[in-house]
Amino acid sequence: MKRKSFIILMGAVFAALMALVLFVDGLPALFSSVMAFPFEQLGAALRALALIGNIGNGFALTLTIALSLLPILSVLRHKGEKEYLWENIVLCCISIVVCITLFSMANPSKLMSVFPYFTSEALPVVKGVLGCTTWSLIVLWIILRLVRMFRSGDTNKLLCYLRIALHALCILFVSVIAISCGSTLLGSLSAAQKGMDNLMAVIRFIASSLPYVFDISITLSLLTLMDAYIDKNEEDTVRLADSLSKRCCLALGITAASTVTLNVLQLLLSRFLTNISVNVEIPVVSLAFILLVLILTRLIVENRKLQNDNDLFI
Numbered sequence: 001m002k003r004k005s006f007i008i009l010m011g012a013v014f015a016a017l018m019a020l021v022l023f024v025d026g027l028p029a030l031f032s033s034v035m036a037f038p039f040e041q042l043g044a045a046l047r048a049l050a051l052i053g054n055i056g057n058g059f060a061l062t063l064t065i066a067l068s069l070l071p072i073l074s075v076l077r078h079k080g081e082k083e084y085l086w087e088n089i090v091l092c093c094i095s096i097v098v099c100i101t102l103f104s105m106a107n108p109s110k111l112m113s114v115f116p117y118f119t120s121e122a123l124p125v126v127k128g129v130l131g132c133t134t135w136s137l138i139v140l141w142i143i144l145r146l147v148r149m150f151r152s153g154d155t156n157k158l159l160c161y162l163r164i165a166l167h168a169l170c171i172l173f174v175s176v177i178a179i180s181c182g183s184t185l186l187g188s189l190s191a192a193q194k195g196m197d198n199l200m201a202v203i204r205f206i207a208s209s210l211p212y213v214f215d216i217s218i219t220l221s222l223l224t225l226m227d228a229y230i231d232k233n234e235e236d237t238v239r240l241a242d243s244l245s246k247r248c249c250l251a252l253g254i255t256a257a258s259t260v261t262l263n264v265l266q267l268l269l270s271r272f273l274t275n276i277s278v279n280v281e282i283p284v285v286s287l288a289f290i291l292l293v294l295i296l297t298r299l300i301v302e303n304r305k306l307q308n309d310n311d312l313f314i
Contacts, residue, residue: 003220006167010174010216017178025186033128034179035135036105039098040127042067043105050106060106068099083148090141097137101130159230163223170219173212181208196272200265207262211286214251218293221247225297241297248294255287 023031032040050060071091078084104111108123149161188201221244228236266273 003223006170006220010170013171014174014178017175018182021179021182021186024183025190032124033131034183036124036127036131039101039131039134040105043102046102047106064099064102064106067102068095071095071098083152087141087144087148090137090144094134094137094141097134101134104130159226163226166219166223166226170216173215173219177209177212181205181212184208193274194272196269197274200269200273203265204262207258210258211251211255214255215286215289218244218247218251218290222293222296245294245297248290248297251290252287252294255290 020031020034020037024034030041030044031037046060046064049063050057071094075088075091078088105127108127111126112123146161146165150158182205185201185205188204189198192198192201221240225237225240225244228240
């Protein structure tokens, strides 16, 4: 995928997820939790279909079973293949959990009867737990599939899989910005009592999103470096690796400084704010990713220097 097209895709994903966060905030009856999407909405549609009558109820039951059995198609396709064993087990679990989740989403009263000590106000939480469980199984299946592909692929396939993984990583960073940072932004804006509170909420959003923005930028640069490496363009490979190394160092410094700047800014504007939240946020995953890329780029540069020294010696 070309970079321009992929950037447009990331923008579309960010807009869609921000819209989902807004729906959760503005339409809690239909969007009670981000993690319950899209199972909650599918359950509501199945419930509306079932309430039409016996025919509608039959169609709703048929659709529930059909959607639940979709993962089984892959199991049947790779039945008996040992390398697919754990993937098939997880797919069977996904099929069962999807069936339970859709049925529960379509029948919230029966869902709450399983938890007699919970009030109706806990329904969004229960729906979120069901959705989160389903998504966690899907993520587990994806990870198992990636592990199998990386273990069985040759060099060219590994590089291809790595490109796909890096693109998926960019989408993941965009998702974190929209869902995690976006939810915090909406919560701060809704609780704001002064105009300065709104401004500080936006600044907090920028500060919390900054590490992931750097991660996306570094990942895109890493893809460019990979292209040069695959094309065996040694001069561009070294130049891009050195540039990426400097960008990683800059990202580490700015990420660390952003938290300090945010806290100092809040203290300076404290008399104009109704809510002050001074903390030390350490984006461990983001920093670990940047450090890993930094080490990788330095290894590429040093390896190239060593090759040049060997060529001169020969």
